[in-house]
Amino acid sequence: MLDTLLKLLDELFSYKKYRTQNRKDGFTNIYDPIYSDLSNIRADYTAMFRDVLDILNNPKILSSKKLNETTALIQKKRRKNEPIRDKLKAFVWNQNFEGISDEEQEYLKAIKEYFSLTTGDETAPYASVATNYLASIHHLQAIEGFETYENTARRGAWIAEGPIGQFRKFWSHVSEKYLHLKMSIWK
Incomplete structure (x- = not known):
C-alpha cells in the first residue's frame, strides 16, 4: 500500500515538473485512469445497493433474514475495490493544489466531495457508504427489536x-469536472 502511494506521489511530482510540456500525457497517465477507476467503483457500489434493494423488497425472503442477507452481501462485495478506493482517497486527500490548473483542482475537489458524500465531512475521507449502511442497519435492529423485522x-x-x-x-x-478538464487540455 505504501509503495503504491509513493509511486502515485512520484508520478504526481513528475507530472507537475513537466506539466507545461506534457499536459496531455499527464491527463492520460493520471487523471483519466483516476476517472476510470472511480467509474468502476461507482458502478460496483450502485450495483451492490441495487442488490440490497432487491433482497429487501423480495417477498419470498423472510423479513427476519433480509437484513442479515444484506449485511452479508455488503460485507462481501465492498471489499472488491477496497485497494483502488484507498489509493484514490489517499491521492485526493494528500493532493497539494499548488501549481495545477483550476480545472485540475476542480476535478480533484469533485472527487473529494464524491468520497465525502457519506459523511459530508471532507476531513473524514475513510468512511464509506457501505460502512454507514451497515451501522444504520445494526442500529435499526437494536432499536426495533425482533418482532418488527418487516418494519426494519x-x-x-x-x-x-x-x-x-x-x-x-x-x-x-x-463527470462534469472531468469533461471540463479534458476540454481544457484538448482545446
Missing part, C-alpha cells in the same frame, strides 16, 4: 435508496 426491512430499503441517488448526483458532478 422497509427502513433498510429506504436507507439503501439514498446512496443510489447520492452516487448519481455526485457522479454527475465528477
Whole structure:
C-alpha cells in the first residue's frame, strides 16, 4: 500500500515538473485512469445497493433474514475495490493544489466531495457508504427489536435508496469536472 502511494506521489511530482510540456500525457497517465477507476467503483457500489434493494423488497425472503442477507452481501462485495478506493482517497486527500490548473483542482475537489458524500465531512475521507449502511442497519435492529423485522426491512430499503441517488448526483458532478478538464487540455 505504501509503495503504491509513493509511486502515485512520484508520478504526481513528475507530472507537475513537466506539466507545461506534457499536459496531455499527464491527463492520460493520471487523471483519466483516476476517472476510470472511480467509474468502476461507482458502478460496483450502485450495483451492490441495487442488490440490497432487491433482497429487501423480495417477498419470498423472510423479513427476519433480509437484513442479515444484506449485511452479508455488503460485507462481501465492498471489499472488491477496497485497494483502488484507498489509493484514490489517499491521492485526493494528500493532493497539494499548488501549481495545477483550476480545472485540475476542480476535478480533484469533485472527487473529494464524491468520497465525502457519506459523511459530508471532507476531513473524514475513510468512511464509506457501505460502512454507514451497515451501522444504520445494526442500529435499526437494536432499536426495533425482533418482532418488527418487516418494519426494519422497509427502513433498510429506504436507507439503501439514498446512496443510489447520492452516487448519481455526485457522479454527475465528477463527470462534469472531468469533461471540463479534458476540454481544457484538448482545446
